[in-house]
Amino acid sequence: MPAFEKRFLTWIEKHLLLLGGIFLTLLGGGLRLALGSLYAQAAGMSDNSLSMWSGFLTAAAAAFVTAKQQKDEERVKSFAVYVILLLSPAGLFSTVVFGSFGDLSVAAAVLALYFYGGRRFLHAYLCLALSCFLGVQGLFLLPVFVLLCIRDEEHDLFYFLIPLAGFGARLAAGFAGFDLLGEYLPPGFAEKRLYAGFPSFWAFLNDRAGTSWDYYALGTTMVCLAVLVAFMIFFGKKSRKADPLLLALCCGLLVTGFLPDLDPAAASVTLIVWLLVVKDVRFILPAVLLEIIGLFPLAASAYGEEWLPLSIQWLSVLRIGVSAYLIRLAALSRGNEKVLDEKRKVC
Amino acid sequence: MWPAVRQHGKTKIMPESEKRLLRFAKKNSFEILIVLVTLGGTFLRFLLWDIVSSDMDVYLRWYGRAEECGGIPGLYELGQRIKGYNAAFQFVIALLTHLPGDGLYKMKALWTAFDLLLATGLWTLVYELRGGKKAGERNITAFRDATAAYALCYLCPVVFLNSSAWGQSDSVYVALIVWSLVWLRREKYLGSFLLLGLSLAFKLQTVFILPFFGFYYLYKKSFSLLYFLALPGVFLASALPRQLIHLIAPIKAAASAVAPSAAASAQQAAQGLPNILTVYIGQISSGSRLCMEYPGFWSFLPDEEAGAEGFADFFKFRNAAIVFCFALLVMLLILFLKQRREANVMFLYSAFLLSFTTVFFLPCMLDRYGYLYEVLALALVFLDKRTIVPALSLHLIMSYVIAGRVGMEMYHVPMRFLGFLMMLVYAAYLYLFFAKKKEGTGNAGV
Numbered sequence: 104m105p106a107f108e109k110r111f112l113t114w115i116e117k118h119l120l121l122l123g124g125i126f127l128t129l130l131g132g133g134l135r136l137a138l139g140s141l142y143a144q145a146a147g148m149s150d151n152s153l154s155m156w157s158g159f160l161t162a163a164a165a166a167f168v169t170a171k172q173q174k175d176e177e178r179v180k181s182f183a184v185y186v187i188l189l190l191s192p193a194g195l196f197s198t199v200v201f202g203s204f205g206d207l208s209v210a211a212a213v214l215a216l217y218f219y220g221g222r223r224f225l226h227a228y229l230c231l232a233l234s235c236f237l238g239v240q241g242l243f244l245l246p247v248f249v250l251l252c253i254r255d256e257e258h259d260l261f262y263f264l265i266p267l268a269g270f271g272a273r274l275a276a277g278f279a280g281f282d283l284l285g286e287y288l289p290p291g292f293a294e295k296r297l298y299a300g301f302p303s304f305w306a307f308l309n310d311r312a313g314t315s316w317d318y319y320a321l322g323t324t325m326v327c328l329a330v331l332v333a334f335m336i337f338f339g340k341k342s343r344k345a346d347p348l349l350l351a352l353c354c355g356l357l358v359t360g361f362l363p364d365l366d367p368a369a370a371s372v373t374l375i376v377w378l379l380v381v382k383d384v385r386f387i388l389p390a391v392l393l394e395i396i397g398l399f400p401l402a403a404s405a406y407g408e409e410w411l412p413l414s415i416q417w418l419s420v421l422r423i424g425v426s427a428y429l430i431r432l433a434a435l436s437r438g439n440e441k442v443l444d445e446k447r448k449v450c
Numbered sequence: 451m452w453p454a455v456r457q458h459g460k461t462k463i464m465p466e467s468e469k470r471l472l473r474f475a476k477k478n479s480f481e482i483l484i485v486l487v488t489l490g491g492t493f494l495r496f497l498l499w500d501i502v503s504s505d506m507d508v509y510l511r512w513y514g515r516a517e518e519c520g521g522i523p524g525l526y527e528l529g530q531r532i533k534g535y536n537a538a539f540q541f542v543i544a545l546l547t548h549l550p551g552d553g554l555y556k557m558k559a560l561w562t563a564f565d566l567l568l569a570t571g572l573w574t575l576v577y578e579l580r581g582g583k584k585a586g587e588r589n590i591t592a593f594r595d596a597t598a599a600y601a602l603c604y605l606c607p608v609v610f611l612n613s614s615a616w617g618q619s620d621s622v623y624v625a626l627i628v629w630s631l632v633w634l635r636r637e638k639y640l641g642s643f644l645l646l647g648l649s650l651a652f653k654l655q656t657v658f659i660l661p662f663f664g665f666y667y668l669y670k671k672s673f674s675l676l677y678f679l680a681l682p683g684v685f686l687a688s689a690l691p692r693q694l695i696h697l698i699a700p701i702k703a704a705a706s707a708v709a710p711s712a713a714a715s716a717q718q719a720a721q722g723l724p725n726i727l728t729v730y731i732g733q734i735s736s737g738s739r740l741c742m743e744y745p746g747f748w749s750f751l752p753d754e755e756a757g758a759e760g761f762a763d764f765f766k767f768r769n770a771a772i773v774f775c776f777a778l779l780v781m782l783l784i785l786f787l788k789q790r791r792e793a794n795v796m797f798l799y800s801a802f803l804l805s806f807t808t809v810f811f812l813p814c815m816l817d818r819y820g821y822l823y824e825v826l827a828l829a830l831v832f833l834d835k836r837t838i839v840p841a842l843s844l845h846l847i848m849s850y851v852i853a854g855r856v857g858m859e860m861y862h863v864p865m866r867f868l869g870f871l872m873m874l875v876y877a878a879y880l881y882l883f884f885a886k887k888k889e890g891t892g893n894a895g896v
Contacts, residue, residue, distance in 0.1 A: 104674045112671045116787070123784040130777040137770040141763060179788040186781045190774060384885045391877035395870070399750055406752050412870035 120182045131189040138199045155199040157207040162188035164210040168217045180381035196401035197368045205371030208238030216347045224258045232269030240372050243358040247351045301365035302418035327357045349433040356426040367404050370397030389425050396422045480597040491604040495614035499558045506617030513553040521547040525692045537689035538651040561613035564621040571628035573600040576829050579794045595832040602828045607849040615856040620821040623653035639673040647684025661779045661804040744815035749869025768813045775811035799883050802826040817851045840878040
């Protein structure tokens, strides 16, 4: 090999992540442009020009949080998170085809968790407010902050007014005529349907329109959250090592698993699992599975459920199974192992 | 009870000759196994030679045209009548017409020969990757694994159904690719790239391995980018016989008044060159469905023909899918470059995963396009035994699909469900690659 070529390759190797990042960002843009016009067809609405680019912010925020949690020599992991979220097919469908800001909302909540970890509470709750403003996913993750507040007892309860203000701003925008409120009140809610396209526990009962089963669903969610709170107080009190991201993942899976009337864009909440893959590679298989399970209902919303490879009920079974596995994995992961060992000794 | 053999007052339970035979068999058990597998596999293929699939029907029509054109001398004329396949393939068809026998059997015999070449290539690849060559004397473990890989390859349904029942020629280009990989690993780069070019001259599907060669160029940093020029070089050279025959035809037939002049013939030959080059462009743009009989990633989208009444978003998704696949390949390439793994594992895993990714995420793929990575999956089993289950799943799925294609009426499972299963298989391979093995549980040479 000629010397100049060798030098060139060495230069590429040195700047591999930067060059790769730039190149893939451009490809990500091209991908969005290629699919951009599908939006009007799928959602019957006017514009996705903002949401389709939100994937870049989502990916950048997730990569930033990952980079801060890794050593410098492990930058490739944050690069991987950036690219995976930039190219995520479920993310593309959600942001480009359906014009949802759900992914960005989750990314803002992740940033909030990062700031919370650094004890920068004002930043954290401002990010959470942004998350609540951008999508319903922010509300899904609100219980995590309640749990952290109970566990750590480090900040004032008044901080919770900030995300509530974000939620209020969203409501105000809805009243002002922007179609933002719709996500909080999906069509199924008004029709007392339990199922609105998302493979949750309620997909098994999707024909029971006109009943008040949704209140049972809300009740189940509350029970699950109560269990989570109990879990947190029980283990969290003893150790402050439990990773907030793991808690957010568990909370997100529980809420989306049992809340009724969720539309397929609710799957955004599971992008957190990609941030955990870089810490523990055992998360990779569930992450891919959740990505696929999240993708199918989005495509089915656009092209009909007859194209689903599995019925929505089977997808729900799979999702619940993967969620259970992830929650178990989270409970046994590095942060909590010590606590569990201590617990076993006591027993 | 077997009768005992009495000799010099001693009771011997086995004659010496028989013992020698058994000792020989024990000593050369792997070689005997190879011979038995070869005979058995060839016999198995022979039983399926009478099947005429729809693809074989097309090949037979081309064979008939080649006979009409007079074989090799009529190569140029044949090229005008066969569309969609390159000059190298036409040359082989024309060559076969000069041999005695039925066209169907001759073609299937040739594909079977390439099956053998492929299995031998896989044997060599596994033997060398398992450290057989550098050991000096015969490394029994490497020899055993290589023999098993040979047997698996020659007897697996994906391979033997393709060549003998379906009559497809995928073993030709894949055998050349596998040998190209063997030579690449031996650092004989020119030979490797020439073989790759020859493979490309036969089938466009060779491009599925090009991402790996790109990766290896950046990973190894020991050969020049100029070697890649061998690919178009061999590609064009493969068309030379056809063009030369056309150029010398008027010289031979100078006495004939109707023969075209040399200048006119040269002009026609030059016009023929763009045809050779555009064969593949025609193949690329011929796809009209996102998922054409291959259970790829896009099988969850509507499986309808593109067009006004069909799947209206076909072209948008097709373009997006190509960009998506390219981006995914670049991402994997960067992640592989940043991985610190044992060289042999890296070599085979990256070749397998990059070709799998290319086929799985590109739109408009046909069922036999996965042939290359399906064969590489067999070799991978011997480098990472954790891949046994995904490899078995992969071969079961694809054998089912291919059995359906060769007329066994096995389309009971919807393609989108098979696509979903393939997604799980792909995810499992990714997991196994990135989740490193625990110390002490690895294979030798890993």
